[in-house]
Amino acid sequence: MTARIGVVTFPGSLDDRDTRRAIRLAGAEPVALWHKDKDLKQVDAVVLPGGFSYGDYLRAGAISRFSPVMETVVEQAKAGLPVLGICNGFQVLTEAHLLPGAMLGNNHLHFICRDQKLRVENASTAWTGDYRAGQEILIPLKNMDGRYVADDYTLDKLEAEGRVAFRYLDFNPNGSLRDIAGITNEAGNVVGLMPHPEHAVEPLIGTGRTDGLPFFTSILKKLVNA
Amino acid sequence: MARVVVDVMLKPEILDPQGQAVQRALPRLGFEGISDVRQGKRFELEVDGPVDEAALARIHDLAESFLANTVIEDFIVKVEEPADVVEAAK
Numbered sequence: 197m198t199a200r201i202g203v204v205t206f207p208g209s210l211d212d213r214d215t216r217r218a219i220r221l222a223g224a225e226p227v228a229l230w231h232k233d234k235d236l237k238q239v240d241a242v243v244l245p246g247g248f249s250y251g252d253y254l255r256a257g258a259i260s261r262f263s264p265v266m267e268t269v270v271e272q273a274k275a276g277l278p279v280l281g282i283c284n285g286f287q288v289l290t291e292a293h294l295l296p297g298a299m300l301g302n303n304h305l306h307f308i309c310r311d312q313k314l315r316v317e318n319a320s321t322a323w324t325g326d327y328r329a330g331q332e333i334l335i336p337l338k339n340m341d342g343r344y345v346a347d348d349y350t351l352d353k354l355e356a357e358g359r360v361a362f363r364y365l366d367f368n369p370n371g372s373l374r375d376i377a378g379i380t381n382e383a384g385n386v387v388g389l390m391p392h393p394e395h396a397v398e399p400l401i402g403t404g405r406t407d408g409l410p411f412f413t414s415i416l417k418k419l420v421n422a
Numbered sequence: 423m424a425r426v427v428v429d430v431m432l433k434p435e436i437l438d439p440q441g442q443a444v445q446r447a448l449p450r451l452g453f454e455g456i457s458d459v460r461q462g463k464r465f466e467l468e469v470d471g472p473v474d475e476a477a478l479a480r481i482h483d484l485a486e487s488f489l490a491n492t493v494i495e496d497f498i499v500k501v502e503e504p505a506d507v508v509e510a511a512k
Contacts, residue, residue, distance in 0.1 A: 255491055262488070291491065298493040300432075303439050345436060345494060371437065 199419035201412075202229040202239035204269070204285075206260045210247035211282065211394055218394040219243070222412030224419075231263040240419045241278035241322070242269055244285025246338075246392055256299055256341040257287030266292055278322040278385045278415055283339055286378070286388030295379055295388050296354070297346030302339070303371025311403045312337035312391050313365040314377050318358050321384040322418050326410035332365060333407035337391040342370035344379075344390070354379055362389050424473040425502040426481050430490045431462035465489055466502075473501050 201219045203226055205212045216226035227239050231249075236242065250259035260266060270292050273279045281289040289295045302308060313334050316327040327333070346354070351374055354360050362378035370390070378389025393408025395401070402408075432438050438460045445459035465485075469477060482499050490497040 254489070258488070258491065290493075296493075298491055300436070300494060301439065303437060305439050305443060343437075371439075 199224045199241065199416050200227050200237075200239045201225070201415065202227045202236055202242045204229045204231060204242065204244050204265055206231040206247070206249035206263065208248040208251055209245050209284070211245040211392065212247070214392075215243050215245045215282070215394040218397040218408065218412050221397050222409060222416050224412065224416045229265060231260065231265050234264045234268050236265070236268055236272065241280070241415050242273075244269075244279065244281040244288050245394070246283035246285060249284055249288065252284075252341065255287075255291065257284060257289075257291040260284075260288045261291040270294060273381075273386050276383065276385055278418070279387075280323050280411065280415070281386075281388040282392055282394065283342075283390055286390055287341060289386060289388045294386050295381055296350050297344055297379070299341050299390075300343040300345055301341050302343055302369070307338070307340045308342070308369050309336070309338040310369065311335070312367070312369060312377075314362045314391060315365050316361070317363055318361040318380060318384075321361055321380045321387050323387045323411050323414050324361060325414040325418060327414070334403050334405055335391045335393050335396040335408045336402050337369055339370065339390055342372065342390045344370075344372040344376045346373065351376075357382065361387055362391075424469050426467045426469055426473060426478070427500050427502050428465040428467065428481070428485045428489050428497055429462060429500075430465070430485075430495050430497045431460060433494060433496055436494050463489075 201224050203212050203215045219226040273294050287299045290298050316331045319327045319329040359380050361380045364375045364377045368375050380387045393411040396403050396408035441460040448456050485497045
């Protein structure tokens, strides 16, 4: 039996279907999860997809954090369940305090949509094992609230512990401190990033490359070998 | 019924591009001498029943856990005087 990976749909999620497709292309079984359900349907991992959950009113990700499904996700993530937050999902993870820091409006105040070069800084998380540390990848980025901030103490700690998982290369698209594009928790099971690997899994669409696919093959291998 | 106001502001050390955009527009509108603008959020909560210490403590918790993200924002909770009291004081 292959791994079951849940994808949560909040009101306002946009990329849940693309994420389920990416999971299927990687060879795992995608499972749709609904924000009102506390039950995670026995999945082996969870992805919080991109979009604008609850319209991003108040702050991006702030209202989703209190949804029934997140109560279970937070509890199980602390017990080791692999969780990936992409874009809005990353915002939800910071609001839920599963990842440190916070996401703010882009420093230029514009929505941005571009193919973004990243460097994989940490290839030992649950979601990055199929990359090499130092590898440069190109995946789409699209966001309004992508500016990662944290205090100096937290940033130094993240750097010292190798928890900056991805960094923007060549161009910082939103004013994120220290060019941070993605981070991981201490255990390496929770990862959040702003750019969208699920939009770069087939050569015909997005960047024309499949640089995002290793996210989903990484977790599959980890779960199958576990 | 009473009104409790929660004002939320980005912490001073956090860049506020919205406030900066507003500040830069001021000279074009003929307003000189404003060296900085920061933009915040104001929540007006209509509270059923008396705003006693217990009610205020609950609103403080609400502000701290939900209305403000204390990683990036500061907040102030205050009870607003009813309109007729403000009128009478004038």
